[in-house]
Amino acid sequence: MSVLASRDPEIAGAIANERVRQVETLELIASENYASAAVLEATGSVFTNKYAEGYPGKRYYAGNQFADVVETAAIDRAKELFGVEHANVQPTSGAEANMAAYFATIQPGDTVMGLSLDQGGHLTHGSPVNFSGRLYNFVPYTVDRETEALDLAAIRIQAKACQPKLIVAGYTAYPRAIDFAGFAEIAKEVGALLMVDMSHIAGLIAGGQHMSPQPYADIITTTTHKTLRGPRGGMILCRAEYADAIDKAVFPGTQGGPHLHTIAGKAVCFREALQPEFKVYAAKIVENASALADALMAGGLRLVSGGTDNHLILMDCNSAKISGLKAQNALQGAGIIANKNTIPYDTRSPFIGSGLRLGTPALTSRGMGAAEMQRVAAWICRVMKDPDGDGVRETVRQEVADFARTYPVPGITDA
Ligand code: DSN
Numbered sequence: 001m002s003v004l005a006s007r008d009p010e011i012a013g014a015i016a017n018e019r020v021r022q023v024e025t026l027e028l029i030a031s032e033n034y035a036s037a038a039v040l041e042a043t044g045s046v047f048t049n050k051y052a053e054g055y056p057g058k059r060y061y062a063g064n065q066f067a068d069v070v071e072t073a074a075i076d077r078a079k080e081l082f083g084v085e086h087a088n089v090q091p092t093s094g095a096e097a098n099m100a101a102y103f104a105t106i107q108p109g110d111t112v113m114g115l116s117l118d119q120g121g122h123l124t125h126g127s128p129v130n131f132s133g134r135l136y137n138f139v140p141y142t143v144d145r146e147t148e149a150l151d152l153a154a155i156r157i158q159a160k161a162c163q164p165k166l167i168v169a170g171y172t173a174y175p176r177a178i179d180f181a182g183f184a185e186i187a188k189e190v191g192a193l194l195m196v197d198m199s200h201i202a203g204l205i206a207g208g209q210h211m212s213p214q215p216y217a218d219i220i221t222t223t224t225h226k227t228l229r230g231p232r233g234g235m236i237l238c239r240a241e242y243a244d245a246i247d248k249a250v251f252p253g254t255q256g257g258p259h260l261h262t263i264a265g266k267a268v269c270f271r272e273a274l275q276p277e278f279k280v281y282a283a284k285i286v287e288n289a290s291a292l293a294d295a296l297m298a299g300g301l302r303l304v305s306g307g308t309d310n311h312l313i314l315m316d317c318n319s320a321k322i323s324g325l326k327a328q329n330a331l332q333g334a335g336i337i338a339n340k341n342t343i344p345y346d347t348r349s350p351f352i353g354s355g356l357r358l359g360t361p362a363l364t365s366r367g368m369g370a371a372e373m374q375r376v377a378a379w380i381c382r383v384m385k386d387p388d389g390d391g392v393r394e395t396v397r398q399e400v401a402d403f404a405r406t407y408p409v410p411g412i413t414d415a
Helices: 003-007 009-024 036-041 065-082 094-105 131-135 152-162 180-191 201-207 240-254 260-274 276-297 324-333 361-365 370-386 390-404
Strands: 084-087 113-115 137-141 164-168 195-196 217-224 234-239 313-315 339-341 355-359
Touching: 003 009, 009 390, 036 260, 065 084, 065 234, 065 260, 084 240, 094 131, 094 195, 094 217, 094 234, 094 240, 113 152, 113 260, 113 370, 137 152, 152 180, 180 195, 180 313, 195 201, 201 276, 276 313, 276 361, 276 370, 324 355, 324 370, 324 390, 361 370, 370 390
Parallel strands: 113 137, 113 164, 164 195, 195 217
Antiparallel strands: 084 234, 217 234, 313 355, 339 355
């Protein structure tokens, strides 16, 4: 029996149940993934005990000689991985990375452009209920109503009219490639800075499967746990000219003590992403998303923008005559985990939504390929077409569990 199981059976039990859940279900939430055993070990290490306010070589507490080793390695590896001049690995999440990036570059009240949340943006890209929308004058841009893709010509016109200080590119539910070079041209024309939030596609960029924002963006923010497959956390990358402002905006501007245990996990993750196998992994994520998209469309389901260029798919559940919420719940009952989402120009509320967001990073981490995506699509189509059928959900749930158990989850050996 583990120490935790003997001292706190309630929490140990929940962790054990979560392990089984992760093994027996198909994880299609586009922002989730499985960290490796090495990342989990580093993240669960004794660095959770350490305070290390400041930066390597300049801390406000004693005893940081090994913390400095960890943070310096994380910084160096991040710089190498993304080819950037400066990296701050302390943000505890993507939201905090974005907050610090704004603090470093703009003033309260300044005008900023970001994709509207209900079209695939993010809370921190100007939602009125978030600090970003409350502190700054966000002017939302949208996707084109017909193509459901970004229209840089329209965004240019809007930028010329509103004269933003900052333009934010990078999204949570956008299935198409992003033209960072085009965004940089617009930013330059209107005298704005370009911030890229690459959280969703960081692993694809590291693996050479998406245009890198590195030569185009002034500031790049990201999480480390999505396609990048690291621990739950954030990071900011930038040119040397912004390094000081970014570091001050993270600490002491918006955060206190860094989470050194997570930074250790980030360092391990960056090393993993620098290996040649990671390029193969990133390519497989995209191939799998494309295979899944084709199979879903062949099954009669409509996908926003007609397909995908990256790791995610946004399904229009109206094509199955149900809401996103209903699809999410029915699929969950069948052991297929995805999340409801609004689609562009949605008529339903965000809590119900007309869309379902699906992503392939986690299934690809289990070693699945295009053939497996056909089976996954067939199960999704079966449930989407009969979301109220208890028998269908139960049969699919059993088939899914048997199938899923044959694909090991990285980092889980005992479930
Ligand atoms: N919650 C993340 C996602 O699912 O995309 C964004 O923060």
